[in-house]
Amino acid sequence: MSLFKIVSDSLFKLEKVIVIILLPILLFSLFADVLFRYALNSPLLWAQEISLFTFIFASFIGASMSVKVKEAVAVTILVDRIPVSLRNILIITGLLTSLLFTLLLVYLSIKWISNPTILYQKSVTTQIPMIIPYLSIPIGMFFMVIHFVHLFMDSLRQAKEKKVIE
Template structure:
């Protein structure tokens, strides 16, 4: 339990650093692309590609961060009307199902990423291997799975104590 908390916290700090680097990179690439395209009439080839890939990476990493910070989108209309004991069991069950689902999708993403067709793909404009772009899926799912495992342990501990994870 303590180990998963520590690992989850370290990953969250790494995610924050990644997002702090990725979003300004995306902004700079977009600004350069606009300046060169409209002011110099000489579009840069890599601008849109860098902006797109940094946006995708930051979105996937941000999704993982939302799990850790407990800010992921959830519909709680039904669960909020339940007693604390039943709500705790429902939330814990949902976290366990989410953990299993994210681990399964992580497994599928690893199988997909090692496919030779994926390994040979290159981006259109810069001819960068697409594996760098596609790696955001298994990496973010790995991070997400670790956060879900940590939250599941926390929810199980609180349920045993008669409390509800918030």
């Protein structure tokens, strides 16, 4: 078992825990917001921000999880109709391109949130430092990089063994 697989599998377990924590917070804050806004006619100012921030984090973590389980959105009409050897090359090239693009996003997001104007921003109602929700981008993308590295290395191994990459 490769080190990349161990790290990717462990990270996937952590991602599950994070999402299991975030989704009930999201649902509770949305339910409370709707209840107070429409039933009690007294909107909660904090509920929209909390639900938005948890939704953003859960989305980026969920995107990373979809890469791990190979359920990310893909158009495979061309790949499904070509010979196995060319198919493997296309899949490996696609994984490498996705890995490099995700690495670029990690770099750019870290550069962006390192900006002093971002570091000192606070949310309007809850006064949460905006760095917290903004961290969802580099964290989610970094997790995705780890999963892409694992998939890329596994695909190279499968291609070397003349297996069909899925």
